[in-house]
Amino acid sequence: MGGGPVKNILSIAGSDPSGGAGIQADLKAIAANGGYGMCVITALTAQNTQGVSAVQAIGGEFVLAQLEAISADVQIDAIKIGMLANAEVIRAVNGWLDTVDAPVVLDPVMVATSGDRLLEDEAVLDSLLDRASVITPNLLELASLLREPAAASWPQALEQAQCLAAKHGSLVLAKGGHLAGELCPDALVSGEGVLAEFSNPRLDTKNTHGTGCTLSSALATLFAASGDWVCALEKAKAYLFRAIGAADELNVGSGHGPVNHFADFFSDTDPMDSWWQQIQGLRDSIDNLEFITQLADGTLAETDFEYYLAQDALYLQRYAQVLSEASALAPDLEAQRFWANSASEILEGELQLHRSYLAEGTANPSAITLNYVNHLAASASSYAELIAAILPCYWLYQDIGKRLASANHQAHPYKQWLVTYASEEFDRATERAISMVREAWKQADDGLRERMRVAFMRSSEHEVAFFDQARQNRVEFPTV
The missing domain is CATH 3.40.1190.20 (Ribokinase)
Incomplete structure (x- = not known):
């Protein structure tokens, strides 16, 4: 109190x-x-x-x-x-x-x-x-x-x-x-x-x-x-x-x-476990998305995959900036280094991987992409709320990557992209991100805890829409 x-x-x-x-x-x-x-x-x-x-x-x-x-x-x-x-x-x-x-x-x-x-x-x-x-x-x-x-x-x-x-x-x-x-x-x-x-x-x-x-x-x-x-x-x-x-x-x-x-x-419930359970319905809906099911079996159309990657590349540019903002707001040197290194890895690693799949040209951010990055920007009023908003981009990708790992056979057309999110290195980064959000939650008052939870939920909702946007784009703008 x-x-x-x-x-x-x-x-x-x-x-x-x-x-x-x-x-x-x-x-x-x-x-x-x-x-x-x-x-x-x-x-x-x-x-x-x-x-x-x-x-x-x-x-x-x-x-x-x-x-x-x-x-x-x-x-x-x-x-x-x-x-x-x-x-x-x-x-x-x-x-x-x-x-x-x-x-x-x-x-x-x-x-x-x-x-x-x-x-x-x-x-x-x-x-x-x-x-x-x-x-x-x-x-x-x-x-x-x-x-x-x-x-x-x-x-x-x-x-x-x-x-x-x-x-x-x-x-x-x-x-x-x-x-x-x-x-x-x-x-x-x-x-x-x-x-x-x-x-x-x-x-x-x-x-x-x-x-x-x-x-x-x-x-x-x-x-x-x-x-x-x-x-x-x-x-x-x-x-x-x-x-x-x-x-x-x-x-x-x-x-x-x-x-x-x-x-x-007296409850032994981990708040992170509670958050994870609260997005069970969202996680189930991701598994049933056309993009995910076709990505798993390797039948995803190349145009859909490229559309997704183009939007993801645009998103990651802003996401790297958000991670840098988290580093600047972080209360200790260890957290500052973690978020700063994460931003650097995106700029030097993930974006390069995306570009290796994409043909030359430029794309404009979709409304779904803009909504997501705007939500992240709006969450930057406090360190705790911001890293709660960031967390689904680690946790959901790790969860999906692990379950898609079985699809990583040699002939899979998107093997190089899939293994990135099923790696031990990404597991360690995800666990560190979860731990940092948990520690920030412990230090927060009731009002901030609720804002953290809401930021996490909203980002999870944006992730579902983000995975589905290639299909939505195809429906709205069919090729002739």
Whole structure:
């Protein structure tokens, strides 16, 4: 979380005996993000990973007694409010908030992910909503607070979030995780519009119990440390993405299990392994490309191979410059030498190999080539992000080269090109590049880690398009 004193974060919420949501999830998320967690319990629930079977509200007077005991003795730096089961408890919390000065993240827990209703009368929430710094409803709760049907699209969700923010003079965190699609978007919205938007790929797991509680508690904790809601959201969302990504490492219940709140501390998962798995679909699609299958069996048309090499030569000229930029940004002499030597090898080795296949003449960069090099240039805002963007040009080529190695028989027309990427020398360079990205990731904060991952993913997508561009060119500009 950075330097400075540890912030004291108070969660006011219900209890989940299965440990995945409510107070239990809040305290885990607060601790995982560097805060000191405190709690006031507003309700007891009987629930597990399969759903909620009973709710027992704590009396308003006792809730107030808990609140007053804490605020009389402890400095509260931020407050997260979750489940408030009835009007009596809401009134007790509302009255107590008049006596303290701390930012409030309100997660209006009325409908759980499982579909269970957790609040008797949401109408009494209006006065509490006016006091919130940020409101973090899911789509069903957002619609319920506005007395409207649930949003069926992301633009509609943003519109509803802006309406709620304007109504209560607060910020609203719009959450699109329940919408269909490959991405899970979140946006911080004011009464004037979207302040910031972040998206992550949808992870394939049923273990998402407590995501709302976790995100709102992380947001409160990170804001207490930074004083910046946008920065706090970016870090909180990256933390939740990692917690969901490691959820299957746990073995809790037979229904919708919890996220792995302490994945950053106890998981043995290598972030590079996680990235590699996240591009499994892209790697599979490369294997099925016409260019790759025909390159493997030696039937690839010479015109297609030359078109690819011409574009690759244009790409490598800019790529060598990018490697030189990485060398200039590198934090130590060893890394500086590695990236500088890599740039030199491209200029003196790979480009010469390409020219040996190509006929005399000039080619213009395709839109696909330009898009790729522009992405690399845009990633040069930091050393860590840049080398993450560079990595697929090592890793994917090594992976493909190894699997094409069996095609390297003497008569193969492209043998000289194939052996370059299946060599032990290229293996060592790839492993060194992976290691450097891993070390940069370890030194990065949550926001930079997520930008590194996104840069890696985008470069991998560009690699797929790059391999396929000879076919696309042939389709768009057929020879007569």
